[in-house]
Amino acid sequence: MKTNPGRFFEDYSVGQVIRHAVPRTLSGGERALYHALYPARGALYSSDDFARSCGLPQGPLDDLIVFHTVFGKSVPDISLNAVANLGYAEGRFLKPVYPGDTLCSSSEVIGLKQNSNGKSGVVYVRTTGTNQHGEPVLEYVRWVMVRKRDLDAPAPETSVPELAEAVAPGDLIVPEGLRFDEYDTELAGEPYRLGDYALGEVIEHVDGVTVEEAEHMLATRLWQNTAKVHFDATHREDGKRLIYGGHVISLARALSFNGLANAQMIVAINGGAHANPCFSGMTVRAWSEVLDKAETAVPGVGAIRLRLVASAGRGTELRGADGKYAPDVLLDLDYWALIPA
Amino acid sequence: MKTNPGRFFEDYSVGQVIRHAVPRTLSGGERALYHALYPARGALYSSDDFARSCGLPQGPLDDLIVFHTVFGKSVPDISLNAVANLGYAEGRFLKPVYPGDTLCSSSEVIGLKQNSNGKSGVVYVRTTGTNQHGEPVLEYVRWVMVRKRDLDAPAPETSVPELAEAVAPGDLIVPEGLRFDEYDTELAGEPYRLGDYALGEVIEHVDGVTVEEAEHMLATRLWQNTAKVHFDATHREDGKRLIYGGHVISLARALSFNGLANAQMIVAINGGAHANPCFSGMTVRAWSEVLDKAETAVPGVGAIRLRLVASAGRGTELRGADGKYAPDVLLDLDYWALIPA
Amino acid sequence: MKTNPGRFFEDYSVGQVIRHAVPRTLSGGERALYHALYPARGALYSSDDFARSCGLPQGPLDDLIVFHTVFGKSVPDISLNAVANLGYAEGRFLKPVYPGDTLCSSSEVIGLKQNSNGKSGVVYVRTTGTNQHGEPVLEYVRWVMVRKRDLDAPAPETSVPELAEAVAPGDLIVPEGLRFDEYDTELAGEPYRLGDYALGEVIEHVDGVTVEEAEHMLATRLWQNTAKVHFDATHREDGKRLIYGGHVISLARALSFNGLANAQMIVAINGGAHANPCFSGMTVRAWSEVLDKAETAVPGVGAIRLRLVASAGRGTELRGADGKYAPDVLLDLDYWALIPA
Structure with missing residues (x-):
């Protein structure tokens, strides 16, 4: 075979x-498609000029x-x-x-x-x-x-790696040349810097996007992800195509611009769970919780640790009384982003 | 908040x-997406070579x-x-x-x-x-x-600007270097030059495109337009997502290639009304009416003023007996385009 | 008119x-869209680096x-x-x-x-x-x-051209510079070279893709194909939009990566029939049959002649007892591809 x-x-x-x-x-083609598939508006990735004002050679x-x-x-x-x-x-x-x-x-x-x-x-x-x-x-x-x-087949020797609960701030990599001392918050879209966020603060990102089959399949193919559950409506008994978890990550992250416009670059993914499956027709919303804040080796470049939750419902309930994810929760992601200090 | x-x-x-x-x-990525989202075929925007034959450095x-x-x-x-x-x-x-x-x-x-x-x-x-x-x-x-x-809140002092009913031909900007003296009508798709159009002439553009949710959302996100009515099926009581008016403008303009292939570049928008809302499932057609013709400062480069109407129905009825837009009319746009004289 | x-x-x-x-x-925009519209993964077209390792200046x-x-x-x-x-x-x-x-x-x-x-x-x-x-x-x-x-109108004199049943191997054009002597099968995705395929061998490509209206319209517009049957749901009495045959060709060819990852470049199309119409909602699968194998003028670069069949069903039945295409068959394409010898 x-x-x-x-x-x-x-x-x-x-x-x-x-x-x-x-x-x-x-190429720029993949970027354009990304910006068509998700409501992504981070200035650093949207504009070569803005990226240069932050010390990078062009928009990554x-x-x-x-x-x-x-x-x-x-x-x-x-x-x-x-x-x-x-x-x-x-x-x-x-x-x-x-x-x-x-x-x-x-x-x-x-x-x-x-x-x-x-x-x-x-x-x-x-x-x-x-x-x-x-x-x-x-x-x-x-x-x-x-x-x-x-x-x-015989069971292999059990070997479970020790994994960090989160990437330590000292291990975050600030891209060479990045600096935020001429950072223009007006152009970036919001005035809030690291110091404006409080530990435990929760931000509801307001907007919702109702998801279509064509969109998630375009996205998933773009990343050359071939898992058949995403594409073949005859694969599951219920005729549904399971949406690639990464589609939900990108959707939620893009929605989080509204309230976190200056959390420019993801530099670490501490953990993540695809809490419930996402299907076409769902309206995806997002909220974030500030988990931690840190300095980096570069003055003026701070780091913010965020929980990013995507939900097919409204509100910010993460888990039910039983400790399990609420049925509407699609994603629970824990990441670090760089943000002007 | x-x-x-x-x-x-x-x-x-x-x-x-x-x-x-x-x-x-x-980048070229946004252009490729534009040409996938709309049946756009204007030669000047489609081909670097054609654009150079018209005096531009490449296709804008x-x-x-x-x-x-x-x-x-x-x-x-x-x-x-x-x-x-x-x-x-x-x-x-x-x-x-x-x-x-x-x-x-x-x-x-x-x-x-x-x-x-x-x-x-x-x-x-x-x-x-x-x-x-x-x-x-x-x-x-x-x-x-x-x-x-x-x-x-107190009402501000009323101040309504005086706005020109149309941009005067003398105010139209012809891009530096543009010339149509080696213009190849065969490559452009149609033989008609400015002189071939008569004032009042109406052109039905024949083709129709049935609109899908995924398409208008891809387009609207591409322009980083975040208005929630376009994306969130739970926002309106009827569960419909209102299609961004600009999507209809682009669709109608692209459809107008068939009959106006040489009306290459829009140089002015004199006015426009989104007469009725557009929703997924509608089949959008277009017709144009020649409102005016003019010379520009560049010999051989003419200007044609067009009414562009998008309709969810057939025919060229703009307004009913009551003077209101006919219920099928989606868009009534008034613009100037450059065309070989 | x-x-x-x-x-x-x-x-x-x-x-x-x-x-x-x-x-x-x-531009790279059209390539990105192609890779979003189809599960295309041929290494030569996906990677500039891989293409250079095969003697080309970049990925075509x-x-x-x-x-x-x-x-x-x-x-x-x-x-x-x-x-x-x-x-x-x-x-x-x-x-x-x-x-x-x-x-x-x-x-x-x-x-x-x-x-x-x-x-x-x-x-x-x-x-x-x-x-x-x-x-x-x-x-x-x-x-x-x-x-x-x-x-x-009078009938013209009948003139039917003599057409080759297939392009002769000696007429296949190997792109200048192409060589497969440093070809990395691991990066390309599969170990099979020309010698690993047997005449008459049939390969079922496993995966299926359920097709959406938005996708085939994006694709067909991207190629500036304006045939109204593809776009206008009011054109046919049954309200269906006929999917451009080329969309099915690309879908099937991309699916055939799974089993033919090294059949890198199509160099000839010997024949093809759109056996039955394709509509949105169908789940398209593909299978291939090895029809011929040949050397080219370039040592190490072989040619494989393949029948590529797209089907809306399962299995590899091409024709019924009556000799007609089976009702599920959408495409029967005959082509030559270059493959490491």
Whole structure:
């Protein structure tokens, strides 16, 4: 059989490194599409001029374009037979990506744990995206539950990696040259700097976007993510196409501009859960909670740690009385962004 | 509250200048999307080679890309709490915009008139788009009806600007270098030059396009227009998403290629009304009427003044016996375009 | 009447050459859209770096972008009044097209045959796409059935061109500089080279994509194809919009990556039939059959001849017992692709 059956749980071993296929050159075309698919308005990614006023050579590609591109390449090797995408940790953006750059992706297996039912197991990988110069631009850990092909295959030795609860502020990478001393808040869209946000502050981002099938499929293909659940209406019994979790991340992050316009660049992903599935026809809203604030090595460049929640309902309830995610919650993401101090 | 509540009627004063947020660098990606969203085929905007044969350095970005980008930036400041977009006047395209250019937008309040009901008022603004060199590329007046936040706020002194019924031919700006003496009508798609059109001539543009939700949302986001009525199916009681009026303008203008292929560049918008709302599922058609013809300062470059009407029905009825727009009419736009003489 | 009524059967004569309108400059924007519209993952078209490792100056635009662009221009002149698109032959890709290139298109009428009913006839054209240097980049023959305007117009002398059943391997053009001696199968996505495929081998490409109205309209407009059946839901009595056959070609070709990842570049189209119409809501799948294998003039660069079938169902039935295409079959395409030997 020439087609890719994907890897099953017993095909992984700790220490294994998988180079993912199909390098990708990104251009202004991918950026334009990103701005058509999501209400993205971050000034640094929207304007070459604004980016230059912040010390960068031009506007980089949106941070999440890089995330989706690197992630998408890993799907055929990591999550084609995944039952669930369980979590993210230790994600760091290491270098901006510009139009014309070419991204590759590879993953190292850093943990394995067979489930007690013997039918599946959890695979932990550290995925790294690199540019055409071989420089890493992004790394993150994710773990997925993967089915076994052969239920009689022996369970591997359990090995669960120790993962940081959050990236430490000292480990955040400020892009070379970035400075916010001539930052124009009026052009950026809002006056609020790091000092204007309080720990625990919750921001409802007001707007909602009702999601269409054509949109999430355009997005998911753009990242060369081939998981059939996103495209094939005959795959699930209910005839629904599951929306790629990354689509919800980008939608929520873009909606969060309204209230967080100056949280310009995502520099770390501390954790994340796709709490409930998202389907076409849902109206997605977002709210954020300020989890932490920090300085960086660059004076004037602060870091804000945010919980970003996407919801198919209204309000800011995250979990029910039972401690489980409320049924409307689609995404619970924990990230660090750079913001003028 | 950190999110933008938008301005209300009492927040405006005559003479006030508002710099709109989020400059935008436009690339070939925005052009490709424009040509995917609308059946645009104007040769000057489609081909660098054709543009060079007309004396320009390369194909500029479609005139309406510039309009939508400049307009979109003004939405959070001008029309977030607008009840209605009432009109346009004195629109002029001042300089072509090329891939790589960065656009900013600002508006000056030039008139205010509180409505007799005391609940809202009309705000007149002159919006100007500028490129990264600070050169104006587009200016136009629009007026919108905006709600009051505080019904007890005193009415401002009424000030209604005098607006030209149409831009005078002598005020039309022909882009530097533009000439039509080597213009290839066969490549452009039709043989008709300015002299082939008669005053009062009506052209039915034949084709129709049935509009989809995904398309108008992609377009509207691309221009960073955030008005929630376009995106949120829970916003209106009827569950419909109102299509951004500019989407209808672009659709109708692109459809008008069939019969007006040589009306290459819009150089002025004399007026315009969004006669009835447009919703997904409608099949949009267009017809044009020749309102005027003129010479420009450049020999061989003529100007044609056109009424462009978009309709959800068939035929060329503009108004009913009562003088009101016929119920199928979506758009009544009055513009000047440059055309080989 | 200023609008284009299209040509009717009696408007064609053998030897007639028609220059098609509206040259088009293609950029990274069109490529990004192509990769959003189709699950395209061929490494040579996805990555400038990969393309350079294969001896090309950068990643060319996907072969079918070129096909659709050249084809789209011919629609207003050739198939606006077509009843059916009957076939393709002798298609050859002659030179890669890169972002920034401008394409023109022209067609020579090479055959005419009036139908016995006297109401229509078959028109054979050889269409050629050229770049801004006047170099041909693609040529192909297609024939369409076109209505007569005037049923009393005399039948032309019947002239049916002799068309090759397939492009001979010796006539395939390998792009200048292309070599596969440093070809990285891991980056390309699959290990299979020409020698790994057997004549008669059938590959089911596994994945399916459920098609949406917005997607096929975006695609068809992108190629400036204006045939109203694709856009106007009021055109057919059943309210359906017929999906442009080329959309199905691109969808099937992209799906065939899974099993044919190394069949990098289409260099010839030997034949093709749009067996049944495709409509929104169908889930399109694809399978391929290896028809032939050949060497090219360049050592290491092989050629594989493939039948590519798109189906709205499952399985690999091509024709029923009656010899007709099975009702689920949408496309039966015969092409040559270059593949590492």
